[in-house]
Amino acid sequence: MREARPSGGAAVADKPATAGTRAPRQKPAPGGGDPDTASFAAWLDAVPFACAAYARDDGALVAANRRFLDEFGDLPEHTQRERLLRGLHGDGSADAQPIEVHAPHNGRWYALHWGDTVQAGRALALLTAVDISERIETLDSHKTQQEKLLFTSRLMSVGEMAATLAHELNQPLAAIVNYLNGSLRLVDQAGGPVQVERALQAARAQAEHASAVISRVREFVRAREPRRDAHELPAIAGTVLELLRLEAERLQLRIDLALAPALPAVYADRVMIEQVLLNLVKNAIEAMREVPAARRELRVEGRVNLDGEIEVRVCDRGPGLSAQDQDQLFSPFFTTKTDGLGIGLAICRSIIEYHEGRLFFEPRDGGGSVFGFTLPRAQGRA
Ligand SMILES: Nc1ncnc2c1ncn2[C@@H]1O[C@H](COP(=O)(O)OP(=O)(O)OP(=O)(O)O)[C@@H](O)[C@H]1O
Numbered sequence: 001m002r003e004a005r006p007s008g009g010a011a012v013a014d015k016p017a018t019a020g021t022r023a024p025r026q027k028p029a030p031g032g033g034d035p036d037t038a039s040f041a042a043w044l045d046a047v048p049f050a051c052a053a054y055a056r057d058d059g060a061l062v063a064a065n066r067r068f069l070d071e072f073g074d075l076p077e078h079t080q081r082e083r084l085l086r087g088l089h090g091d092g093s094a095d096a097q098p099i100e101v102h103a104p105h106n107g108r109w110y111a112l113h114w115g116d117t118v119q120a121g122r123a124l125a126l127l128t129a130v131d132i133s134e135r136i137e138t139l140d141s142h143k144t145q146q147e148k149l150l151f152t153s154r155l156m157s158v159g160e161m162a163a164t165l166a167h168e169l170n171q172p173l174a175a176i177v178n179y180l181n182g183s184l185r186l187v188d189q190a191g192g193p194v195q196v197e198r199a200l201q202a203a204r205a206q207a208e209h210a211s212a213v214i215s216r217v218r219e220f221v222r223a224r225e226p227r228r229d230a231h232e233l234p235a236i237a238g239t240v241l242e243l244l245r246l247e248a249e250r251l252q253l254r255i256d257l258a259l260a261p262a263l264p265a266v267y268a269d270r271v272m273i274e275q276v277l278l279n280l281v282k283n284a285i286e287a288m289r290e291v292p293a294a295r296r297e298l299r300v301e302g303r304v305n306l307d308g309e310i311e312v313r314v315c316d317r318g319p320g321l322s323a324q325d326q327d328q329l330f331s332p333f334f335t336t337k338t339d340g341l342g343i344g345l346a347i348c349r350s351i352i353e354y355h356e357g358r359l360f361f362e363p364r365d366g367g368g369s370v371f372g373f374t375l376p377r378a379q380g381r382a
């Protein structure tokens with residue numbers, strides 16, 4: 001039996017076996033039949049919310065209505081005010097009104113209101129607990145909807161632009177490739193010159209590359225439904241660096257992976273985060289094209305930041321960014337590269353914001369850039 005401390009209060013009784021049913025109020029406990037408290041308890045029973053009265057002096061439960069016992073009777077702390085508060089939200093203070101708490105014993109959300117009253121000369125703190133789970137769930141689902149919409153609308157605008165671009169560019173690109181093939185045949189038949197042949201081949205390769213880039217963007221933008229789960233950062237980073245290993249070797253570029261030991265798992269769609277990291281590392285590699293080989297150092301760091309999120313940082317020794325470029329960095333189609341689309345960072349930002357994280361830039365100590373993002377931990381979510 002749970003300990004209950006009725007001071008003659010009829011309603012301070014253990015929860016009946018038929019939890020949730022509205023059993024008739026129990027008779028006053030033998031010997032404890034204080035008629036004032038009994039009528040007070042009857043009055044509490046008429047309140048359509050969970051309701052309980054605690055003594056102001058020692059915090060003991062004095063009376064409670066049936067609904068309170070049904071909903072909080074399973075929480076061992078319900079018999080004492082400070083213990084109840086600690087059990088529900090970690091501390092015994094009740095300064096803010098109402099206090100919204102997530103009850104651990106039944107998973108419901110409650111708004112707790114405290115009021116003062118005096119009953120039979122005893123100062124009481126009167127608690128009303130209103131079940132607000134439905135409101136919280138609706139709010140949560142609206143928030144998720146909004147996030148999804150924001151994400152989808154960003155991707156859609158990028159997607160629409162990509163589709164238009166693909167439509168506008170595919171035809172002329174195909175024509176260019178055809179003309180180049182024709183010219184190559186003519187040069188071949190005429191027997192040279194070899195420089196012209198090489199130039200034509202290079203031009204064809206570039207045109208083919210351009211169509212490949214367009215179809216890649218279209219493919220990405222036709223995004224599948226994201227699926228978030230618990231994932232280990234070392235595995236994600238490993239996949240991405242493996243994809244870029246050959247390119248890094250060709251450019252005589254060192255990639256250091258510096259992940260803090262025992263990083264907690266992130267709550268993320270793995271493919272999307274790989275996409276983000278790939279974009280950032282590619283940008284970092286491209287930023288060091290003109291940098292002397294000895295200085296081409298790329299570092300991928302992972303750690304838990306002060307807010308308890310997982311933070312990934314891609315650090316390069318490239319030229320960094322002017323203040324003006326920093327302002328436009330994440331806008332779609334901002335690029336300073338002749339072969340860039342300017343779409344990489346815009347997509348990264350959509351993905352990271354969808355994951356409730358932040359994509360950021362900061363100058364690197366000693367020269368270069370740091371592009372980083374944060375992700376929530378999986379703990380408690382996946
Ligand atoms: N690590 C970096 N160092 C310096 N500048 C950078 C870096 N990363 C991005 N930038 C700047 O931001 C611009 C936009 O980057 P973003 O990845 O969006 O597009 P992009 O690399 O130009 O083209 P793509 O769409 O192919 O990725 C780049 O053109 C470059 O000017």
Ligand SMILES: [Mg+2]
Binds near residue numbers: 282340344345
């Ligand atoms: Mg890029």
